Amino acid sequence: MILSGADNRPPMLDKDLYDSWKSRMELYMKNRERGRMILESVKHGPLIWPTIEENGVTRTKKYAKLSAAEKIQADCDMKATNIILQCIPDDI
Numbered sequence: 001m002i003l004s005g006a007d008n009r010p011p012m013l014d015k016d017l018y019d020s021w022k023s024r025m026e027l028y029m030k031n032r033e034r035g036r037m038i039l040e041s042v043k044h045g046p047l048i049w050p051t052i053e054e055n056g057v058t059r060t061k062k063y064a065k066l067s068a069a070e071k072i073q074a075d076c077d078m079k080a081t082n083i084i085l086q087c088i089p090d091d092i
Helices: 015-030 035-044 068-086
Strands: 051-054 057-060
Touching (some): 015 035, 035 068
Antiparallel strands (some): 051 057
């Protein structure tokens, strides 16, 4: 059984129909704001946050210090994670 997603909810995964679900998920993601970036995050992994060195200590940059493009990518990474988590049934 394929459970179709509404515009605001991704399609639920059915283990027996993975290929169909994958195609519908790609379309669902592409239809979101910055959808291609969200899909790229799923396919290639999230942004590797840049590091900075302060007083001899290397640490990850804070979100507020990221460039505009890095902030957009970080937001898309979060959206990608949320979309996937919403469509995985509890029994998986």
